[in-house]
Amino acid sequence: MLANLRQLVRYRGLVQSLVARELKARYRGSVLGFFWSFINPLLLLLIYSFVFSVVLPGTRPQELEPYALFMFCGILPWTWFSSSLLESANVLIASGNLIKKVLFPAEVLPVVTVLANMVHFFLGLPILGAFLVYYGAPLTPGELAWFPVVVLVQLVFTLGLALVLSALTVHFRDLKDILSNMLTFWFFATPIIYPMTMAPGVGRQLLNLNPMTHVMVSYQEILFYRGPFGHWKWLLALGAAAVAVFLAGYFLFDRLRDSFAEEV
Amino acid sequence: MAHAIEVSHVTKVYRRYGRRRQFATLKSAIVSGTVVRDLRPDETFPALQDVSFSVTRGQTYGIVGRNGSGKSTALKIVAGITKPTTGSVRVEGRVSALIELGAGFHPEISGRENVFINGIMLGLSKREVARRFDEIVAFAELDDFIDAPVKTYSSGMYMRLGFAVAIHVDPDVLLVDEVLAVGDEAFTHKCLDKFREFRRRGKTVLLVTHQLGLVERFCDEVLWLDQGHNRAEGDPRRVVGAYVSAVEQREAVHLAAENARAREAVDASPATQPPDAAPEAAAAPPPTDDEPRDMFQATEGRWGSRQVEIVDVALLDEAGQPGHIFHTGAPMTIRLRVQAHAPVDDFVFGVGLFNADGVCCFGTNTDLEELVPERLEGAGEVRFHVERLDLTDGTYKLDVAVHKRDGVPYDYHRLLYTFRVTSRTRDVGIYRPPHRWHFSGNVRLRGPDA
Numbered sequence: 001m002l003a004n005l006r007q008l009v010r011y012r013g014l015v016q017s018l019v020a021r022e023l024k025a026r027y028r029g030s031v032l033g034f035f036w037s038f039i040n041p042l043l044l045l046l047i048y049s050f051v052f053s054v055v056l057p058g059t060r061p062q063e064l065e066p067y068a069l070f071m072f073c074g075i076l077p078w079t080w081f082s083s084s085l086l087e088s089a090n091v092l093i094a095s096g097n098l099i100k101k102v103l104f105p106a107e108v109l110p111v112v113t114v115l116a117n118m119v120h121f122f123l124g125l126p127i128l129g130a131f132l133v134y135y136g137a138p139l140t141p142g143e144l145a146w147f148p149v150v151v152l153v154q155l156v157f158t159l160g161l162a163l164v165l166s167a168l169t170v171h172f173r174d175l176k177d178i179l180s181n182m183l184t185f186w187f188f189a190t191p192i193i194y195p196m197t198m199a200p201g202v203g204r205q206l207l208n209l210n211p212m213t214h215v216m217v218s219y220q221e222i223l224f225y226r227g228p229f230g231h232w233k234w235l236l237a238l239g240a241a242a243v244a245v246f247l248a249g250y251f252l253f254d255r256l257r258d259s260f261a262e263e264v
Numbered sequence: 265m266a267h268a269i270e271v272s273h274v275t276k277v278y279r280r281y282g283r284r285r286q287f288a289t290l291k292s293a294i295v296s297g298t299v300v301r302d303l304r305p306d307e308t309f310p311a312l313q314d315v316s317f318s319v320t321r322g323q324t325y326g327i328v329g330r331n332g333s334g335k336s337t338a339l340k341i342v343a344g345i346t347k348p349t350t351g352s353v354r355v356e357g358r359v360s361a362l363i364e365l366g367a368g369f370h371p372e373i374s375g376r377e378n379v380f381i382n383g384i385m386l387g388l389s390k391r392e393v394a395r396r397f398d399e400i401v402a403f404a405e406l407d408d409f410i411d412a413p414v415k416t417y418s419s420g421m422y423m424r425l426g427f428a429v430a431i432h433v434d435p436d437v438l439l440v441d442e443v444l445a446v447g448d449e450a451f452t453h454k455c456l457d458k459f460r461e462f463r464r465r466g467k468t469v470l471l472v473t474h475q476l477g478l479v480e481r482f483c484d485e486v487l488w489l490d491q492g493h494n495r496a497e498g499d500p501r502r503v504v505g506a507y508v509s510a511v512e513q514r515e516a517v518h519l520a521a522e523n524a525r526a527r528e529a530v531d532a533s534p535a536t537q538p539p540d541a542a543p544e545a546a547a548a549p550p551p552t553d554d555e556p557r558d559m560f561q562a563t564e565g566r567w568g569s570r571q572v573e574i575v576d577v578a579l580l581d582e583a584g585q586p587g588h589i590f591h592t593g594a595p596m597t598i599r600l601r602v603q604a605h606a607p608v609d610d611f612v613f614g615v616g617l618f619n620a621d622g623v624c625c626f627g628t629n630t631d632l633e634e635l636v637p638e639r640l641e642g643a644g645e646v647r648f649h650v651e652r653l654d655l656t657d658g659t660y661k662l663d664v665a666v667h668k669r670d671g672v673p674y675d676y677h678r679l680l681y682t683f684r685v686t687s688r689t690r691d692v693g694i695y696r697p698p699h700r701w702h703f704s705g706n707v708r709l710r711g712p713d714a
Binding site: 104 | 279
């Protein structure tokens with residue numbers, strides 16, 4: 001397993017080119033091209049803003065103003081997370097031809113999926129930055145230094161899940177249908193469109209069990225809330241857990257590796 | 265001598281899942297509590313059984329065998345794409361597998377970008393691809409299209425680009441699976457030249473192909489796989505020869521079964537006039553092309569009054585043994601056993617040979633050859649002996665008939681018998697006259713490449 005991990009590092013050139021290809025191919029032929037990376041989260045933001053400001057006004061506490069900014073802090077990383085998982089669930093089957101005919105480490109494929117979506121996330125950051133500046137968000141360098149750490153934790157955690165999902169979907173095709181429902185549920189079970197503080201006592205305990213809660217709260221504390229970054233203990237604990245998830249995911253992937261060429 | 269590839273006692277068992285597994289889903293597996301059991305195969309299918317072979321460095325090694333004999337599995341195992349169930353494989357040096365050309369090309373992006381990604385996927389570094397890029401494009405003959413998206417390529421262009429990338433990976437061991445049939449004639453020659461170059465440079469090539477001529481010309485050693493077993497190994501001519509005769513035997517069995525089936529089908533129907541053919545059309549197999557139309561339109565069948573019956577038809581080889589496979593230029597005898605239910609004095613025997621396209625290659629009868637019938641009674645035997653069967657490689661069908669001189673049939677067997685003519689030469693046409701080439705002193709040719 002460790003040897004295989006080293007091999008993955010050796011194939012970083014391939015990962016790099018494939019990520020570039022993924023990004024190029026995705027918007028090739030569309031008029032707006034790369035701008036979709038910006039437009040998609042913007043549209044999503046618009047919908048939620050509309051729902052919570054016009055359709056359901058007065059359902060949120062005062063501390064959440066400007067609400068659009070609060071939500072944007074969460075939606076952007078969530079999009080990275082959920083589309084990574086959805087795509088990687090399908091990636092081995094979609095590339096069945098490659099796996100059957102070309103010798104290369106299959107884990108490259110889910111890794112590329114997660115990384116390509118991460119680049120999309122990065123492309124959305126300038127918009128978030130513009131929002132932050134526009135609303136005069138309370139940013140401090142000390143807090144912003146934590147931002148890459150949150151991204152890293154999310155990356156490792158997502159990679160672990162992506163490996164598990166891609167490997168299992170080869171054997172259970174309907175996993176990806178279950179997954180899209182699971183992700184919708186997960187989205188609402190994570191404080192993205194509502195703040196952690198709104199959850200009642202028991203609910204908060206439950207939310208604490210959700211790893212994505214801590215990722216999102218970290219983003220919100222760094223970018224949105226005033227005051228020092230107080231969630232770092234949770235974040236570091238999650239980081240350790242993410243590494244464990246990644247290793248477990250890689251272990252599972254490695255165990256199922258030999259079956260891919262026959263099953264896809 | 266060092267071995268570049270060493271495969272020892274490799275068995276590969278594929279799982280074969282039953283219908284239940286195919287439609288099973290995670291949900292149903294969980295609901296019925298059979299998750300673990302569903303992951304287990306119902307049945308297994310051995311693609312390779314205890315296969316061992318080794319290839320010396322610099323050798324070109326061929327694998328032949330029928331479809332489904334495990335050739336591609338063997339190649340994939342050597343390539344490391346699948347793992348053997350038991351046994352071990354050792355390969356030395358960089359391996360490049362030409363199993364499917366252009367696997368991994370992304371249709372939306374340009375040929376240029378695909379070359380880079382494909383090259384990296386096959387084990388080159390970015391810089392190595394850049395260094396070979398021009399050569400690859402030139403080899404694929406795609407200079408004008410390299411910046412167009414691959415989805416706009418013709419299938420030939422796609423394959424050529426895939427081949428060009430794979431061959432420029434510069435492997436120590438090249439695995440080739442039936443991919444030489446890409447591109448036009450000229451490109452095929454270029455590929456073969458590239459293989460020769462590989463051999464000259466002492467690279468190892470493992471070649472899986474159905475083109476036996478290629479195997480004989482290129483390979484130093486050949487392995488014949490038959491249903492996953494190692495059937496024979498060694499000198500190309502010997503192994504290919506053995507393989508070809510085994511294929512012929514199997515074909516003969518198949519043809520015999522087919523002939524029996526055709527006979528059965530028509531014997532079941534009562535003696536009748538031909539459905540639409542006029543008596544004169546169903547008459548003698550016309551040796552001339554005066555009135556061939558009806559002849560060609562008539563399909564297989566049997567008709568006639570059966571006053572005289574052809575009870576048995578056999579094709580005999582040189583040794584007098586019934587068979588269905590004949591070599592070009594070998595003798596063949598058509599033996600008819602006839603039974604006259606009442607004595608007759610007006611009868612003509614005819615035979616006709618047709619190729620697979622329905623073209624009459626030859627037809628004659630006793631009347632045309634001015635043999636005057638006198639009397640036929642009881643059982644008899646008629647033999648039509650062909651000194652040399654100078655036909656090209658292919659499948660042929662046979663008409664046999666006995667009829668009156670005015671053409672009214674007693675028993676007409678239309679295209680009911682099939683035989684194959686095999687030839688080691690891939691010449692074309694129908695007729696292969698005995699021939700020789702002569703060259704004057706200034707014209708020099710030599711035998712095929714060793």
